[in-house]
Amino acid sequence: MNKIEIKGYFKNDDTNTIINYDCHGEKNSNNISFKSENDILTIDIKKDEIIFKRENDDIVMIYNLILGKTTTNNSYKLKKENMEFNFEITTTRIIIEENKLNIEFELVNIDKNCKYQLNINYKVV
Numbered sequence: 650m651n652k653i654e655i656k657g658y659f660k661n662d663d664t665n666t667i668i669n670y671d672c673h674g675e676k677n678s679n680n681i682s683f684k685s686e687n688d689i690l691t692i693d694i695k696k697d698e699i700i701f702k703r704e705n706d707d708i709v710m711i712y713n714l715i716l717g718k719t720t721t722n723n724s725y726k727l728k729k730e731n732m733e734f735n736f737e738i739t740t741t742r743i744i745i746e747e748n749k750l751n752i753e754f755e756l757v758n759i760d761k762n763c764k765y766q767l768n769i770n771y772k773v774v
Contacts, residue, residue: 651676655683657769659703663762676771681750692750692769699743699752701767714740714754723756748772 653676659668670690674683681692693700701712709726719739726733742753750769755762 651773653681653683653771654774655681655685655769655771657767657771659688660766660768662764662766670769673774674771676773681769681771694745694750701752712738712754714738714743714752716740716743719757 653674655670655672655674657670659670660666668685668688670683670685670688672683672685674681674690676682679694681690681694683690687705689704691700691702693702697715699714701714703710707728709724709728711724713720713722717740719737721735721737723736723738724733725736737757738754739757740752740754742751744751748771750767750771752767753764755764
């Protein structure tokens with residue numbers, strides 16, 4: 650497990666909401682995990698898919714991302730209300746480079762489609 654320095658963001662393109670990340674985390678061959686000011690994030694990189702989990706005091710979000718495919722096993726849980734929603738995602742872009750991860754995806758089965766971007770840059774410290 651390598652200690653890493655993270656800089657990046659998670660952005661909702663429709664509301665122009667951005668959560669910036671500037672923190673430390675850990676990386677092994679297939680997994681990046683870190684805790685920012687409010688969120689705990691885990692990114693599991695597999696051969697054909699990426700599983701992205703974001704958790705804080707209010708929510709647990711799990712995204713199953715496969716480039717060019719619509720996936721259905723995605724969930725959004727409101728902790729305080731004990732409510733869980735399932736939704737579909739279409740992933741339009743996945744770029745995995747050394748020290749960089751960029752993903753664009755869209756929630757497609759809700760009243761209004763929501764586009765998201767996850768951009769993570771990291772370096773071993």
